[in-house]
Amino acid sequence: MKSDYTHDSTNLGLLDELANEQKNYPKNRNIHRPFHLRLPKKTFFITNRTIDRKCYLYDDERKEVFYQTLIEAIKMTGVKMVAWVILSNHYHLQFFAEETKQVSRLIQILHSKSTVILNKLDNQPGRKMWYQYRDWIIRNDRDLYIHFNYIHHNPVKHGLVATQDEVINYKFCSYKKWLETKGQEYMDNLFESYPVKNFNKEI
Numbered sequence: 001m002k003s004d005y006t007h008d009s010t011n012l013g014l015l016d017e018l019a020n021e022q023k024n025y026p027k028n029r030n031i032h033r034p035f036h037l038r039l040p041k042k043t044f045f046i047t048n049r050t051i052d053r054k055c056y057l058y059d060d061e062r063k064e065v066f067y068q069t070l071i072e073a074i075k076m077t078g079v080k081m082v083a084w085v086i087l088s089n090h091y092h093l094q095f096f097a098e099e100t101k102q103v104s105r106l107i108q109i110l111h112s113k114s115t116v117i118l119n120k121l122d123n124q125p126g127r128k129m130w131y132q133y134r135d136w137i138i139r140n141d142r143d144l145y146i147h148f149n150y151i152h153h154n155p156v157k158h159g160l161v162a163t164q165d166e167v168i169n170y171k172f173c174s175y176k177k178w179l180e181t182k183g184q185e186y187m188d189n190l191f192e193s194y195p196v197k198n199f200n201k202e203i
Contacts, residue, residue: 038103039137040098040100041098043082043097043138043144044093044095044096044097044135045093045136046092046094046103046133047092047134047135048091048131048134049089050089050130050131051128051130053089053090055089056088056089056118056122057087057088057118058088060171060172065114066114069117073109074106076109077097077105078098078102079095079096079103080095081093081094082096082148082174083147083148083152084151084173085152085154085174085175086172087158092151093151094144094148094151103135111129115129142194145190146194146196146197149190150197151173152173153196154173155173157198
């Protein structure tokens with residue numbers, strides 16, 4: 001199935017070289033300061049969780065704060081969002097960025113602005129909420145759709161809904177928008193063609 005997002009193959013060889021360099025980093029490095037790959041005109045898969053896995057986004061009000069901040073960050077940076085999901089202690093994003101600086105800028109806006117609002121809401125001034133994010137540059141259409149499905153399966157994975165069909169009822173996920181835009185058959189075909197993989201066993 002052909003995606004709506006083009007994948008610029010330029011520098012993918014360099015990308016593999018950088019990924020190999022990552023494997024040679026000291027094993028005792030801080031796991032919460034991950035290696036970031038940077039190339040322009042790529043689709044990124046982003047994942048991040050709260051410090052100590054604390055459920056700072058434990059209700060709809062707090063998830064809505066984070067969602068609205070995400071919308072603001074998208075507008076300010078100009079990235080093209082593909083898929084997203086927000087849960088109580090982590091989130092996943094998939095988006096296309098023309099320039100490498102858009103990636104870190106979006107995360108900086110998302111984390112800083114949402115933290116200020118949530119800390120005020122919870123009366124917790126100065127509280128740190130987020131570890132540094134982890135990223136993955138999408139290699140091809142298959143890679144894109146596997147991560148796309150992983151994001152949309154997250155509410156099922158974490159027990160927020162019982163089945164994939166029920167994800168439409170989970171407010172803080174892009175699944176419903178895609179279902180309304182592309183239809184049930186399209187989404188079902190994606191899940192059949194690109195089965196979900198567990199990329200983040202620790203989350």
